[in-house]
Amino acid sequence: MRIFLKSLSKYHRQLLCTFSVILLTLSVRSQNSEILVDLSNYSGSNGIQISIEDKLLHVTWETDNTTNYTSFRLEKNSGGKERRPQLPLIKSIGTTNKSIATEIFNDLQPEYALFLGERDLDKRKDSWQIFFDYPYQRSYSVQKALLDMESATVSSHGNRTTISFNGLKAGEFEGALNFTIYAGSSLLHMEAVISTEQNGRAFLYHAGLSNLSGQIKNVCWQNGVDEFIRQPSNKEFATPKKTRFRTIIAESDNGSLAVFSSPHRFLPPLDGVGNYGFNWSGQNYLDFFNGYGIGVRQPIFGDRRQVPWLNAEPGSIQKLGLFLYISDRKAENTLTQIKKFTHNDRFVDIPGYKKFTSHYHVEHSLDYLKKQKEQQTTGIPKGLENPDFVQFFKKMGIDIVHLGEFHNGATPRLKTEKRMQQLQIMHQECERLSTNDFLLLPGEEPNVQLGGHWMSFFPKPVNWVLNRSDDKPFVENTKEYGKVYHVGSKEDILKLFKKENGLIWVAHGRIKGSTGYPDNYKNEAFFTSDRYLGAAWKNMPANLSEDTMGSRILNLLDDMSNWNAKKYALGEVDVFDIRNDYELYGAMNVNYLKLDELPKFKDGWKPVLDVLSEGNFIVSTGEILLKKYSVGGQECGTTLKLKKDKKVELKAALDWTFPLKHIDIVTGDGKNIYHQKIKLNDTKAFGSKEFKINIDLKDRTWVRFEVWDIATNGTYTQPIWIEN
Template identity: 45%
Template structure:
């Protein structure tokens, strides 16, 4: 009996603390990564650039922290940054309304205000698999569960950089779920001596780690917290854009946490990232989580032997210090902002020489900002006694605030005449009213304002765009107030007109299973091309108030417009509209730039001739920060859309390359290209038409 009990205890200990199986069949030892497995510890060493090597030691024993050590070193001499860590990912799971509006594209959802449940993602290790893909090595630790989700904890290493991605890769069979997540690293013994971060004024701050019973949240710049140990530092930060689900406001909602027992879900001391469950207190849709999709609740770590928060400079390099990098031959332009600055001026609030929102855009490297004023305040439909002075004030303020390398352009988001919501831009100040009585003229001369237009229907709206050389496009297509559009008016004369540009792109809705952002409008871009008209897609931010201490970069995107020089407000900005109308621009989140793109030596917005067999040569010059994930060559024949995915896992961080792709596009009518990195940052070209 005693021997039997001993055998039972031994078997129990093997189950509880024994080594889990390791599968190396997908590992390629020729890619520069070294693996050793000894004493229940799986050592993975990878080339981290600058003659350094990174090392992660995975503890294969059940019941032990999965990350035994993180190390950085040179010439086989390693410094231990931290020991005995576990990922701490918390899922807050609510209900998605798939019925009342537009399915998974919904924005106006009440998710955050309805009942929800919170689950820590716990790990009961059942196996480890190591897989090589180009310069990337993924360590997959099976046995992760969190509420209705199950999957694995994945650690991805990137050759050439001390960068690591940590992800709970989870799927569920439950339908109609919306999720928001917090993430970080915890230890039962505090492994850090100091913590560093940048405050919202761009000052590096620190605190000594002390015993604390709860966790502390902070508003920071660059979305980063740094733990400093005896021999090095570890920066923890999210994907800069993918981490944020869409909101109307870019408030800085204290996205960093540190301390003990965070949200009463994980014991021990941790550092990490977080979301405010109520967002900006408006519509707060969280992330989509459709059933059977592999959601990646993830964040990044950057290993460093440096101290005193110096590693923050290397984190900032991934986003060009949260700015849009200048590119010869291009100027950056961002659109769709409801700042309602004019309402502040007209209500006689104190207005500084340079308002906060202008400082924020200038600090972020945006050259041209296109407003969407009077979206609530103001009198777009009259009375005229208010409308004309409001427009004049908008034009005057835009002129006053346009200076040097910054141009502030008037614009509005009408919600009448065409259907849904749409944006417009004219190449100069235009006075117009969104209503007309039967006895009023369409246009008249006024001694104070010049030409005054009154618009009573869609035909008159198109006529105004034609007369004043304006452009219009669908705002937040297929969601929000444009649900069902532009699909419902694609046969209308105004849509088929060259005055209707197309639509605008934003990362909305959010879905962490997708390797790209903004699939909603990328799909629409392809549909519009197949409908037969030459339409283009610009980036839009669709944000309300903006100040310098907001989390602007994470919610922003830009258009790189091909312009010989910066337009001046005084002489009009027709060259900008020419670039838009001709498709002479590309869209970017900022981390990937596409300085040149051609199909058979023809650039975007133009028509390329295929050879007799339908072959084309696509040339693309790309610059990037995060390692690249994939390129997509997307084409259509007027009915179907074709996606040719090109794996770019051989790339390393901070690169530049000229790619050449030879493709057979016989019977295709158009083609475009997207490029995405491992953080789901991206850039996409406008369309080249095929003949």
């Protein structure tokens, strides 16, 4: 195959690119119709070269090790009497060396299938902020996306170029199929960019590439117990694959092609983190896709608890993405390269910080008591000597885990003796399972007295009962357990947390059991107290039209800042059982606490709570590392006293894996919220840079900072408070 631009001299390539911009639009004619290709916003100056020849759109671009190419067909498949079956969109994909193309795969068909369900909009007033909904239990349809190409657009933005094929339809959804190429990287970002005008739509999507039958030799992946699987292609019907790294790879004689999802954005929010099979491979997937294929999938039934699917509000532009990775190497090498984007699904160290994660209902304490009874022992039950969840956290590089034990309806009603039995086991087990380099810390989601759901966190083991009666003292000293607190009101709770220097924050604010909170109690004494930390961030509900994740809590953080409440929002995970073969990384985030040393369990962990209450921490999904950050020389959670000149310098030292998308500098004045977004289209994969940005903080009362990448991985800071 001839790669047209590659064969031209540098002078002629530049001349052709200039001519293309002047021409604005090229017409590629077929027998019955023409495909208009708009090149008015294309520039080859980023090294991504586009040419059009013989009803093919060719793309070539250099990476660190090779030159990649992809050729797309420009043919309209409908029209008049000569309507033909759809030809595969991707004519060829491979690498080039000295102008000689080595084809890895040809005639590949991008595929999408949408599961279209109904959102129950009557469940709550702000009906799209919903988790307890069950579209899979109601009637839903499955619609295959079809590209009836109408036109194409090529646009360049910094070091990336996007090719849009217009005319994609799936049920009532319409839009375009996009491919974005990133200079210097073997990544190809495939996205169905579509919208619907129908109200109350919830959906999921499955996607990938089909028509590999004559070329694929093996399909490869790493399974849940970290074994590398190489399976010869066969004629078996396609099935879900439980993979690590959410990646499936097709091998041919000349190389490999991987399909993988965004690490976090792709996984809909669930209570469970089981590996439900987020990839697929095989013949005729869903009876929709032709021949052998590979791809990604969002499980319809999830953990069979609350499975809310994704929101698609009318008119919102949904971006249904996946990534392709082209390689002339075998699948093992390709997977090694892909794993680098998530640091092998591990949260890496930042000097001067410790990694803290919160809100886990693993129910280890209740499991421990149950197994003790079953095994008739007073010692450590067999099977719990080194629990899976502890092993998993250590493998992921976590330093500190904050639990959410006893998350069941019986806990608030427990009598003192039963309650103490459970607390003693939690405290003992946290101490036993903590080491010099790992802290497992007791915590609960008590959900009593205050309204909504909330998390509790003390700097040492504390004994407390949740149902104080009128004749029970607030605190009593017992022979067996020492000091025991009894709480029966919001006043009791505030008094306890002041005495024991604990922290409270709303769990999953404004959704689930915290719908309406903390807004409904923002003037209460416990909320305005310094014992109330704020909120906790998680991507819930999921909305693929947004260029961030978890806007529910980011908006709440901004609102609280405008209330002058001086609250913060740590990251929470809010999941249940964890086993070694589960998909935990995709559901996780981490809090980088400004903490030099890890406390010893026996000494208490007050330094952890101090850093949280001071707001000196950064939340990240793991792919973007904010190694240093200041505004006017001040760190997160501190107060910046502005001088006469209201302009200050923001400094942010960043490392990243996926190319970055944008910075958002968020400020408020007590009434309004302002966003200063800076596009980062010039960044490439695996970069590092210290950004220095002058910002005007006149009349502002706080400022915070976010960064997001092309896979919608992100990091954000806590507010810095401003005195004008």
